[in-house]
Amino acid sequence: MTFGITPRRAAGVALTLAAGLLLTACASAEPSPSGSTDEPGEFVRGETLRLGILQEPLSWDPSQAHVGHLLQPYQAVYDTLIMREPDGTLSPMLATEWSYNEDLTELTLELRDDVTFSDGEAFDAEAVKVNVENFKAGNGRQAAQLADVEAVEVVDADTVVLELTQPNPALEYYLSQAAGLMGSPAAIATEGIATLPVGSGPYVMEAAGSVPGSQYVFTANESYWNPELVKFNRVEMKVLVDVTARVNALVSGQIDATIVDARTAGQVEAAGKTLSANQVDWTGLMLLDRDGTLAPALADVRVRQAINYALDRETMLEQVQLGAGTVTHQVFGPESGAYIDELDERYPYDPEKARELLDEAGYGDGFELTIPTFPGLESIVPLLTQQFADVGITLVAESVPPQNIVADIAGGKFPAAYFFLFQGEPWVAINQLISTEATYNAFDSMTPELQELIDEVRISGAESDDAAKKINEYVTEEAWFAPLYRLDQIYFYDPNTITSVPQTQQAVPSIYNYSPVQK
Structure with a gap:
């Protein structure tokens, strides 16, 4: 790695999606007259908090809210x-x-x-x-x-x-x-x-200054019930889908904080910005079609295991993330309570083993597997394609608009998908990835054994870790997924204008975690 990141680096759900828009405005972070005080130690409200966001909400109806970095706009x-x-x-x-x-x-x-x-x-x-x-x-x-x-x-x-x-x-x-x-x-x-x-939050959207696809502007809710959370007079969220646009905006001082990536972190750090870090997500393949509805080969556990053996995780981590992450073979993170150390050695890179399993399953001549792709996967898809080809699998990457990707994956349009996913509390992960109610169990895969384990977690309360570990072992052994690594989320802020506190298990800080620098 070529940039100085603290030992506990950020990992995340951030998707680098499509080409972003240029920033159009730059606002001051000077304290506002309304918050001015001559009393030492008393908090002074900041003028404007300017954030670069990767995506805008598809709808501001709270029923359509999402999580991760997409929760932050709703929190305003x-x-x-x-x-x-x-x-x-x-x-x-x-x-x-x-x-x-x-x-x-x-x-x-x-x-x-x-x-x-x-x-x-x-x-x-x-x-x-x-x-x-x-x-x-x-x-x-x-x-x-x-x-x-x-x-x-x-x-x-x-x-x-x-x-x-x-x-x-x-x-x-x-x-x-x-x-x-x-x-x-x-x-x-x-x-x-x-x-x-229309909510009761610390800020109110300013319709006149908000332009879908470009920026959203919020002003302080002066009648807010908890004034301590209203730390700025104004919040601007600039929609900057392209990482280069975010880097340029942060380095030039047009925004105060945003997500970048490993290849651009050095430039941002050299410009004097500060890393706000915590580990969040894993990235890799969801092998969704476990009954073989769209891709018959995936119905055989040996094929799914072969895919795991075919992946050179270390090389992909180094080439795509410059080493900014941790190789993993499981979808539960180290802080989840369901994590098992030895599972991270379950599928060492072994193309020969992969070919043997494919041959045993009757797919020695290979098969075709289609996954959705979207802007941001330009580095990983060629590597996946080559490593799959090395064991006889033809990977077909079908372009999907960023706004449709979650719906298409959850709707069962693809037998497998590469994505970035949360490693949180066991029940949250189970209901995101594994249960028949999970968003990313698109084909409702389930067995009586697995359902029994899920039911055990449901009723076990604080004693649920043992059952959750059994679920982790089950889906890892059955190769429901092909994780690559827990990627480092790289979130920088300008220490001259704001302070930022990381939010555990979240790619970006909650809106309440920013404060203006006190002069």
């Missing part, structure tokens, strides 16, 4: 029921406290009684009910987060009960994510919510 305008602190601790936000019943099928939330949405509507238990029902009906990319919520009971204005069909160990976590975003019921009832968000 929408509060969540529960807040996730930088270290992952869950703390009160719109819900002041919460508790389960004895069999873990009812979650009771006590709510704040002093919150209004930016359109003047009151936040209360009825608003929670509207939002939960909207999230479920909207069937967005994170709809699985509330799949176990059967009904919402309004007890009184400040108390609501989420009734579950079965225990969900990650529900509190989900309520700090997309499922917990609360919008104004009046706005949710209109089509306008897709383009103009």
Whole structure:
């Protein structure tokens, strides 16, 4: 590696997608007159926080919210029921406290009684009910987060009960994510919510200054219930899909923080920017069609294992990421509780072994495998293609528009897909990748043995790690995936204008984690 990154480097979900747009504005980070003070040690609100974002929301309807780096824009305008602190601790936000019943099928939330949405509507238990029902009906990319919520009971204005069909160990976590975003019921009832968000968050979107595809502008919510979270008078999010555009914007001072990549990190570091780091995701192949619906070869576990043996992970990590990452053979991360050290040695690079397995499975003459590709995979796809060809597999990369990639993968349009995916708590990963409700179990693969293990995790609560490890062993041995490495997420900020605290298991900081430099 050619740049100085701290031992605990950032890893992430960031996708380098399509050619970005040039920045059009540069704003000052001087403290605002409204926040001025002569008292030493007293916080002074910053003028403008300028962030480079990789993608814009497909819709501002909270039911369509996503996670990872795509959660951050929603956090500017929408509060969540529960807040996730930088270290992952869950703390009160719109819900002041919460508790389960004895069999873990009812979650009771006590709510704040002093919150209004930016359109003047009151936040209360009825608003929670509207939002939960909207999230479920909207069937967005994170709809699985509330799949176990059967009904919402309004007890009184400040108390609501989420009734579950079965225990969900990650529900509190989900309520700090997309499922917990609360919008104004009046706005949710209109089509306008897709383009103009109306929430109770620390900022309010400025419609006049926001241009889809270019930038979104937010101004401070002066009536916000928690003034300590309103740290800037203005937030600008510049849509910069291309990494070169983000680097140029950060180096030239047009933005305060953004994601870059290993090949550009040295340039950014040399310009005096500071790394804000934490490890988040794995990247590699999801071998989705395990019943052979589109690609009959994938129905044979020996073929899926052969694919794993065919991959030279070390070489790909070095050539694509300049070594900025950690080779892995499993989809659960080291901090998840389901991680098993020895599994990261399960599939050493062995093309001969791969060819032997393919021959045993009846595919010694090879077969064709189609995956979707999108901007950002230019370095990895040729390497995959060559390594597959070395064992007789023809890889076909079909171009897909970035905005369609998740829907196409989840919709079962491809037998396999290369992607960047979260390595979080076991139940979150299970319901993202493995269960029949998971977004990325496109063909609903399942066996009685695996379902039994999933059910065990569901009801085990704090004792679920052992069952989760068994799930990890199962999907690794059955080669449901072909992970390559946990890639380092490289997020830089300008230390002259802001400070930035990393958000555990998230590619970018939460919106609350930025503060202006105090003069």
